[in-house]
Ligand SMILES: [Ca+2]
């Protein structure tokens with residue numbers, strides 16, 4: 462960190478040498494916060510570089526809810542499922558893992574009214590803008606089937622739990638038993654049943670349609686997780702609609718909220734070379750007045766502000782501004798280092814908080 466005054470007074474035709482004034486600075490305060498968004502930026506860039514990966518995992522970048530209402534399916538009977546979501550091949554629901562090669566990323570039927578009887582992967586809906594994703598089976602479209610989704614922990618912290626909610630919606634009642642179970646996985650292939658998410662048995666009855674009819678709302682928490690940064694987590698819904706005389710079931714209104722462990726606190730060692738008094742000559746710019754070093758370990762740190770004290774024999778009008786620069790090394794360059802703030806008023810001796818400060822991340826293991 463370098464502090465430098467910059468003389469920008471109007472040039473005078475005949476420069477008059479003023480007596481040198483002594484100006485001394487001492488950093489008296491700095492602020493730090495944890496930084497997690499670097500990881501978010503990097504993962505976003507990675508996704509941008511691989512546009513073909515439409516089925517890539519959904520990034521959990523914080524503790525806000527991640528939702529999916531499937532309404533973007535529209536009324537297409539070949540609509541692609543949302544990014545990160547997959548459907549098993551017909552009849553392959555029980556054995557399907559997230560990376561099973563036969564998995565599909567589009568529906569093959571849609572219905573918003575009427576009495577559809579063809580089995581398939583359904584884009585269900587009550588209107589063109591209210592959709593759900595699911596199945597109805599038949600003699601030619603085998604049971605069971607599954608929907609899966611993958612998430613990546615991009616929070617930079619350990620995820621310790623989830624709050625999850627979703628709805629099962631029935632679009633067709635029929636004489637065959639129907640139920641949906643819910644499982645979770647850390648690898649997308651070994652699934653652990655979570656009974657909190659199961660639909661229970663849908664009542665059977667003679668064939669009839671409603672868009673939608675019975676809705677089963679699920680809302681529950683998953684705790685005791687240790688999901689490290691950058692690791693993946695998977696959810697699976699197994700639809701058992703018994704084959705023929707199938708009921709038509711959809712999944713809708715999914716919401717996932719992560720709970721994270723308190724992030725590691727960065728360890729910051731401040732070393733401040735003695736702020737030796739120095740004399741400034743009129744007209745000089747980018748004169749280093751003081752430097753302090755921040756050695757960061759354990760976790761990334763973000764410098765969010767700097768306040769200094771100045772003292773000496775100078776007066777406010779001797780300076781045009783004071784600048785706070787960041788350098789990743791120990792030599793100052795106004796062309797390659799980062800200007801974090803410029804203070805151009807009230808420059809007399811005393812305390813100066815640098816205004817409109819540009820936050821500066823110092824990654825763990827680095828000194829800036
Ligand atoms: Ca919906």
Ligand SMILES: [Ca+2]
Nearest residue numbers: 591592593713
């Ligand atoms: Ca709905």
